[in-house]
Amino acid sequence: xxxxxxxxxxQGDEAFRRREKSRRLTQWTMQAFVLAVLxxxxxxxANNIGANLEERxxxxxxxxxxxxxxxxxxxxxxxxxxxxxxxxxxxxGVLNTVRVAFFASISALIxxxxxxxxxxASHPILRLLGTAHVEFYRNIPLIIQLFAIYMLITELLPMxxxxxxxxxxxxxxxxxxxxxxxxxxTLALLAAVISGVLAACLIRExxxxxxxxxxxxxxxxxxxxxxxxxxxxxxxxxxxxxKPVVSGFMTEGGSALSPExxxxxxxxxxxxxxxIAEIVRAGVLAVSGGQWDAGMALGLTKVQTISYIVFPQSMxxxxxxxxSQFMNLTKNSSLAVVIGYPDIVAVGNSSINITGQAxxxxxxxxxxxxxxxxxxxLLMNTLNARVMRAPR
Numbered sequence: 001x002x003x004x005x006x007x008x009x010x011q012g013d014e015a016f017r018r019r020e021k022s023r024r025l026t027q028w029t030m031q032a033f034v035l036a037v038l039x040x041x042x043x044x045x046a047n048n049i050g051a052n053l054e055e056r057x058x059x060x061x062x063x064x065x066x067x068x069x070x071x072x073x074x075x076x077x078x079x080x081x082x083x084x085x086x087x088x089x090x091x092x093g094v095l096n097t098v099r100v101a102f103f104a105s106i107s108a109l110i111x112x113x114x115x116x117x118x119x120x121a122s123h124p125i126l127r128l129l130g131t132a133h134v135e136f137y138r139n140i141p142l143i144i145q146l147f148a149i150y151m152l153i154t155e156l157l158p159m160x161x162x163x164x165x166x167x168x169x170x171x172x173x174x175x176x177x178x179x180x181x182x183x184x185x186t187l188a189l190l191a192a193v194i195s196g197v198l199a200a201c202l203i204r205e206x207x208x209x210x211x212x213x214x215x216x217x218x219x220x221x222x223x224x225x226x227x228x229x230x231x232x233x234x235x236x237x238x239x240x241x242x243k244p245v246v247s248g249f250m251t252e253g254g255s256a257l258s259p260e261x262x263x264x265x266x267x268x269x270x271x272x273x274x275x276i277a278e279i280v281r282a283g284v285l286a287v288s289g290g291q292w293d294a295g296m297a298l299g300l301t302k303v304q305t306i307s308y309i310v311f312p313q314s315m316x317x318x319x320x321x322x323x324s325q326f327m328n329l330t331k332n333s334s335l336a337v338v339i340g341y342p343d344i345v346a347v348g349n350s351s352i353n354i355t356g357q358a359x360x361x362x363x364x365x366x367x368x369x370x371x372x373x374x375x376x377x378l379l380m381n382t383l384n385a386r387v388m389r390a391p392r
Contacts, residue, residue: 062360070354073342086351093347094368101330104268112276119281138274143335150263150339171244177257178244188235192228200224260341272329279321283314315387323380327373344368
């Protein structure tokens with residue numbers, strides 16, 4: 001290369017580096033300016049709120065969490081009385097929210113997948129039932145569904161003195177659903193969860209050599225659930241059962257699911273399952289028809305083709321919108337306040353009435369839902385990353 005061309009090339013590189021450096025400096029300066037403006041606005045807003053609260057002699061800060069709650073909680077997973085702290089009351093509210101969101105997510109997913117496959121069935125009756133489920137629950141506001149289900153439970157079911165009996169194992173009445181549990185309930189639950197998790201991991205590893213990672217994970221989850229049920233029942237068989245028994249106007253023994261919990265669980269399940277069914281249907285329809293033909297050409301049955309070829313591919317498209325549905329379900333559980341279920345919002349409302357510190361309570365509620373949905377997003381994004389890495 002001639003000396004003049006080499007010099008020109010070096011000068012061009014130097015000019016490019018200077019322009020790139022100037023561009024990065026401009027970008028960082030603009031971002032720092034925007035950040036400074038944002039911090040300044042937040043600081044001014046905080047000072048203004050603090051000044052207004054002080055002017056009106058309204059207490060601020062989170063010290064009230066250590067004060068006595070002054071109210072009771074109908075369903076407390078942690079033993080609670082009105083003399084316990086507000087912080088303990090919030091802990092019970094969070095646990096109640098997590099409990100209903102967890103069980104509703106599982107039941108909504110199972111029901112949604114079944115309804116979605118029903119809408120794809122060749123049998124017209126199954127297609128009609130699937131379409132009716134989706135169109136009915138998707139087009140009625142959730143709050144109306146909660147009211148309707150709660151009214152059905154509390155108005156149509158018999159009194160607690162004359163419940164609907166399922167042998168000696170369960171009682172259903174206006175007071176809720178009472179079911180038999182092992183005498184050592186806590187130990188049985190802990191052993192069942194640990195055994196189920198270990199079994200799910202083991203079954204998944206065994207099936208990974210035969211099917212795709214997604215199918216192996218689903219088989220592992222199903223096997224883990226079966227093991228959990230077996231371990232739970234084993235504790236009852238060995239240690240004895242605590243069965244619900246009607247005693248006067250009370251029901252003793254067993255474990256109770258309140259009418260409020262049942263209504264919220266059913267409402268969230270049916271409402272969310274309608275959306276999940278459409279997601280599943282859209283994911284399956286997005287798989288090209290050639291995949292079905294390839295499965296049939298290999299001698300696979302229709303069920304095998306769906307399980308091993310179509311369904312895993314459809315999940316690549318279905319998991320992101322499923323994430324949004326699980327997050328929406330968790331946020332929709334805040335409607336529990338309209339039927340009296342003591343979730344985090346209901347506890348927050350009671351705390352506001354007692355302490356008067358509405359701003360702090362709202363911040364706590366927002367932080368709880370933000371934290372829960374970030375966890376859901378993290379778990380589902382991890383699952384989505386594994387599915388996307390699977391061989392096509």
